[in-house]
Amino acid sequence: MFNKSFFSLLGPVVKQTILNNENKLNETSSESETVQQEKRSGSPVTNEQQIASSISTDVTEKINDGQEQINDEQNKFNIELKHPSVYEAEFRFTNEQKPIYNLEHFDTIDHEKSIRFDEQLIDKIQFSALLMSFFGLKKNEMVISALIDYFRSNYKETNEEKNAKTILVQQRLIDTEQRAQSDLLFEKMNTTCTEAIKLEPLANILKQYKDGTVIEQIEQVLQTYQDQTQLSSTQFYELVVNIYQTLNETMGGGENFDELLKYIDAQQPQLNTSDRTRIHTRHEWLKRIRNIPFRTLGYLYKEVMDIIQKDSETFSNQPTKHLSIYIALVENDRNQLRYVATTNDQTDLLLGKTLQRGTGISFQILDGGKWTYINQTKNHSRIKFFNPDAKNQSGSFVLIPLKRFQRTYSNGLLGIDTIRDKKEKAFVQHEAQFYEGIASALSDTFTFVDFDKNMMKILHRFTYWIKQRCSN
Known part of the structure; x- marks a missing residue:
């Protein structure tokens, strides 16, 4: 890591670069003066004239060199640019060639290893970004090598630092x-x-x-x-x-x-092997939802439903339940819920349909922010059945709001029921709790997906704005 004292070293490097550019301009200007002299006289320059002009040029260069030496002695910092062959890859620092001279080597993929912003210190990744910004898009390997040598000889830290x-x-x-x-x-x-x-x-x-x-x-x-x-x-x-x-x-x-x-x-209670396996597996499934590789809502919904089905098949205390799963998102006016994803058995009944506020118990769960579990749907009068025949059937029903942890705002609902199961099968406590964790992970990922979608809209509008004003 480096402290803030090295920032003062960048100034002399800029000055030396400017001096090098001025020297190149002086060399090209002497050649152009000779060509202009030929054009004015209308006749080629003789050897004697070339010798005379070269003598005068040498005298001028000696005077300029003397002035530059005086100016260099007055400067506090001085960079000695060695012959270009010194900076060849095979000449020196062979073992350090790749990590030092290739600045992109510092730009590692895992940016989480970089330290957070600090006014006094920067790490390797931040130092690399600073140098790449300093050099710009066109990087001269000789100048980079000279700058590294300059840091080696002039970067100093006090004992306190x-x-x-x-x-x-x-x-x-x-x-x-x-x-x-x-x-x-x-x-x-x-x-x-x-x-x-x-x-x-x-x-x-x-x-x-x-x-x-x-x-x-x-x-x-x-x-x-x-x-x-x-x-x-x-x-x-x-x-x-x-x-x-x-x-x-x-x-x-x-x-x-x-x-x-x-x-x-x-002080934690001891768990048996089956409980530890179940908890570990469920944690891994939740990580899959949060770290979903494809940030598309269709893939996200399918992943959630597959995990719920797989959990029921793997850890249910009863024979495999017939689960009906559906996800509903609240509309902008907060008065409608639209079903955006369902299992295959609910596609014709729910997918794409809306539920108005005041119908059923969904908005009560949405506004309250707490999930509910109904053991027997047949005995509950406030449930809205899209299939009239389902009123005579009894099953278990879990309805969970989609909200981030410790947030009051809910952006939808996750519903799971066993109404279509031929036998009345209830959910055990650890299943309902896991569904709550799935709803929280789904809400987190949905927030990121929605953020990406909004950012793409902004970028498209910005691109259109740029094209309209830069088309000419």
Whole structure:
């Protein structure tokens, strides 16, 4: 990493580049003067005239060289541009040739490894981007090599800057390691696969830390989360870090972050092999929804329905259920729900149709933001049946709002029922909780897809605007 002192080194490089360009202009101007002299006289220049002109040119160049030497001595910085052969690939720095002179080598694919913006430090990727912006599109390998030599000889750091940089880098490594450990523990605690854990059981565990001797400090930290009932992975990490820092200050630096995480992990209920397999598999399925390779809504809907069907076939406590799945999105006026995706058995009944506000229970779920589970649909009078024959059939029904975690705004609904199943089959608790996690992941991905679509509209309009004004 480099600190801000190296930015002051770029100025002399620009000056030296300008001087090189001026020298080239002086050489070409002397040749053009000879040609112009021939044109004015109307006769070719003789050898004696060429000798005389060359002598006068040499005298002028000596005077100019003397002035340039005086100016160079006055400058604080000076770059020595060596012969071009020195900068050939096989001449020197053979082992460092690729990572140093090929600036694009620094531009790695994994940009997440780059540090966040800092006013004092930049990392390798940011340094590469700065150099490429400095050189522009036309890069001269000799100038690049000279600049690298210039940095080698002139870049200096004070002891204070080195110590501050070392402390900052070490702290960032510690933070990264602690966040990774926290995320692993959170995934283990997130047995419902809803991307959230309940705060109350966690608070009861934390209050018993160190046999309850630090309950006052922990309750002080928990007061800032009194309005929360659930925690995301980020909030869980922040809570653990706040408790660690508070105890560290109280105990004079004797607290250990790993010890706190191990205590929380030890208090978790033990799971059997089948439960661990089910939870791990469902986490992987949720990652597939969030990291879907093709950001098209049709592919996204199909992936969601395939995962729900596969989960029922793999982890259901009953024989395979006949599931009817459908996704409805709210219209811009917030008074209509349009069914945009269904399983094959519901295509003719639901796909493309709309549901008006005030009909059924869908808008109640949409506005309330909480999912509902109806065990027997035959006994519920507020359900809207698009198929009149379904009123006489009984099945289980789960309706979940599509909203991001801890957001009140819902942009649609995910519905799953077993009405078409010949036997009355209910959903168990872990199935309904997993469907809630699917709805949250679907809402997250849908938000990104919608953002991409809106950005493409803006780019198309911008391109059209540019073409209209630059066509002439």
